[in-house]
Amino acid sequence: MKFSNFFIPTLKEVPSDVKMKSHNLMIRSGMIRQETTGIYSWLPLGYRVLSKIITVIEEIHKKNGVNQILMPTIQSADIWKESDRYETYGKEMLRINDRNNKDLLYGPTNEEMITTIGRQYIKSYKNLPRKFFHIQSKFRDEIRPRFGVMRAREFLMKDAYSFDINEENGEKTYLEFFMLYLKIFEKLNIPVIPVRAPSGEIGGNLSHEFHLIVESGESEIYINDKILDLNFNKFTLQEILKLESYTDDFYTKNNFEKKLKKYRSIELGHIFLFGTKYSRSFNFHVDSDNGKIQPFMGSYGIGVSRIPAAFIEYSNDENGIKWSKSLSPFSIQLINLLSEDEETKLFCDKNYEKLIKNGFDVIYDDRLERPGKKFSDADLIGTPIQIICGNAYKKEKKISVVKRSDKNEITIDALELMPELNKIISKI
RNA sequence: CGGGGAGUAGCGCAGCCUGGUAGCGCAUCUGUUUUGGGAACAGAGGGUCGCAGGUUCAAAUCCUGUCUCCCCGACCA
Numbered sequence: 001m002k003f004s005n006f007f008i009p010t011l012k013e014v015p016s017d018v019k020m021k022s023h024n025l026m027i028r029s030g031m032i033r034q035e036t037t038g039i040y041s042w043l044p045l046g047y048r049v050l051s052k053i054i055t056v057i058e059e060i061h062k063k064n065g066v067n068q069i070l071m072p073t074i075q076s077a078d079i080w081k082e083s084d085r086y087e088t089y090g091k092e093m094l095r096i097n098d099r100n101n102k103d104l105l106y107g108p109t110n111e112e113m114i115t116t117i118g119r120q121y122i123k124s125y126k127n128l129p130r131k132f133f134h135i136q137s138k139f140r141d142e143i144r145p146r147f148g149v150m151r152a153r154e155f156l157m158k159d160a161y162s163f164d165i166n167e168e169n170g171e172k173t174y175l176e177f178f179m180l181y182l183k184i185f186e187k188l189n190i191p192v193i194p195v196r197a198p199s200g201e202i203g204g205n206l207s208h209e210f211h212l213i214v215e216s217g218e219s220e221i222y223i224n225d226k227i228l229d230l231n232f233n234k235f236t237l238q239e240i241l242k243l244e245s246y247t248d249d250f251y252t253k254n255n256f257e258k259k260l261k262k263y264r265s266i267e268l269g270h271i272f273l274f275g276t277k278y279s280r281s282f283n284f285h286v287d288s289d290n291g292k293i294q295p296f297m298g299s300y301g302i303g304v305s306r307i308p309a310a311f312i313e314y315s316n317d318e319n320g321i322k323w324s325k326s327l328s329p330f331s332i333q334l335i336n337l338l339s340e341d342e343e344t345k346l347f348c349d350k351n352y353e354k355l356i357k358n359g360f361d362v363i364y365d366d367r368l369e370r371p372g373k374k375f376s377d378a379d380l381i382g383t384p385i386q387i388i389c390g391n392a393y394k395k396e397k398k399i400s401v402v403k404r405s406d407k408n409e410i411t412i413d414a415l416e417l418m419p420e421l422n423k424i425i426s427k428i
Numbered sequence: 429c430g431g432g433g434a435g436u437a438g439c440g441c442a443g444c445c446u447g448g449u450a451g452c453g454c455a456u457c458u459g460u461u462u463u464g465g466g467a468a469c470a471g472a473g474g475g476u477c478g479c480a481g482g483u484u485c486a487a488a489u490c491c492u493g494u495c496u497c498c499c500c501g502a503c504c505a
Contacts, residue, residue, distance in 0.1 A: 010466095011439065011440090011454095011455095012439080012440080012454065012455085012466070013439060013440040013441090013453095013454075014439085014440080015434095015439090015440075015497095015498075016440080016441090017433085017434080017497095017498050017499060018498085019499080034497090036496085036497085037496090037497070037498090090503090092503075092504080108504095109505095138505080140503095140504065140505085142503075142504070143429075143502075143503055143504090144429095144499095144500095144501085144502090144503085146498090146499085151504080151505090152505095155505070157505060158505095159505095209505090218504095219504095266505095267504085267505060268505075269505075270504095270505060301505055302505075303504095303505030304505085305505090306505060337463075337464060338463080338464095340463090369466090370462090370463060370465090370466075370467060371463065371464050371465060371466095372463090372464085372465045372466045372467075373465085373466050373467095374464095374465085374466090375464080375465045375466080376465065376466045377466085379465090388464075390463090390464055391463090391464060392464080400464090
């Protein structure tokens with residue numbers, strides 16, 4: 001992608017009351033734009049980050065037998081009346097009427113809808129288990145939206161739902177999702193901690209949240225530091241339930257003897273096993289050799305549009321964002337400091353093509369801007385590798401490769417670019 | 429919902445107390461010189477001061493109403 005052909009409205013200044021770093025940097029780097037309280041447009045740069053996240057989530061879900069679907073954002077109030085949540089959900093639900101005055105709502109979640117889908121088609125225990133997911137906008141009319149997309153009213157969420165034949169199988173599925181979540185966050189280079197949570201609004205009895213520890217986080221978790229070093233991959237559900245890591249709610253309610261360390265964090269994922277709550281209220285049952293059974297259900301959420309903000313909160317410096325390889329909107333930023341010099345331009349143009357052919361996701365700063373502007377934009381946008389081409393190239397065919405994370409700069413012979421790059425990329 | 433603030437050029441802000449030609453920085457446009465860390469100089473364009481009403485010879489400024497946005501607390505991915 002040529003910078004000259006890519007819309008990145010970077011800003012020097014942002015209103016003084018934008019206090020959270022990630023919010024500030026997302027606005028300054030031109031990732032998002034606020035439309036109204038708690039509602040944002042994702043501009044090209046921001047949307048690229050979202051896309052990277054979505055791709056990882058989709059791949060891992062599909063690989064694990066979770067079927068992707070897309071349910072509508074607007075739902076009929078009827079199904080919510082059936083579960084009784086039309087009354088109990090409260091003011092967070094945005095209620096709408098159509099021209100016939102039918103009660104509709106912008107879905108805050110989809111348990112009701114997925115249950116009616118299951119109810120219609122799944123008639124036999126032989127059709128279970130079933131797992132579905134979708135990535136879709138949700139609307140929750142938060143009391144106080146804040147911190148940009150961190151606590152928005154409209155937000156993008158991955159929500160998955162499972163149907164099992166009984167509790168035992170439901171727990172297996174729950175464990176599968178637990179592991180699947182760890183894989184997703186690992187692939188995204190986000191070091192989340194699983195913490196035990198009360199199940200709250202949705203009901204049921206088994207629930208975990210996945211938190212990223214950052215000082216500016218809105219949540220509080222209590223953990224035994226030992227779990228920071230654990231590899232959970234082979235854990236059984238029993239072992240997971242013994243982990244000393246809890247949301248503040250869970251920790252307070254249970255009044256544990258052992259005092260644990262408190263951390264501030266951001267919640268990025270939440271999984272529930274809530275059982276037959278909805279299959280019961282929707283009268284959803286399947287036939288078995290033992291008569292009718294109510295499917296045992298779970299739901300599994302990831303706050304997709306919160307992830308970029310959370311990661312920026314976790315990884316930034318005074319100059320801007322420091323993206324990881326997996327989240328960065330681009331893998332390499334090629335910067336030509338001498339856009340008007342024929343020879344240098346030719347070299348950059350050629351290598352831009354070459355990098356693309358080699359599978360790199362390149363943003364090529366070919367603008368007629370001054371070096372300072374190009375450097376500061378590059379640092380702000382936060383591409384992990386910067387290739388800088390300027391006077392050193394013109395004079396002695398040397399270029400620099402800068403690692404954004406620590407600003408470590410090496411100068412290499414221009415012809416050595418590809419091999420050097422492969423070395424550096426493998427290390428970040 | 430309670431408490432506190434703010435709406436003035438594309439962005440960030442001053443001016444308001446004490447009414448009298450609407451300002452500054454950045455950005456934009458033109459020209460010249462620059463070019464490895466947000467360039468310098470010279471010039472130019474850009475505003476119904478959130479909206480509505482009122483007071484006044486005169487309102488960005490005072491009064492009333494209204495809308496929007498932000499910040500601090502209790503809910504949530």
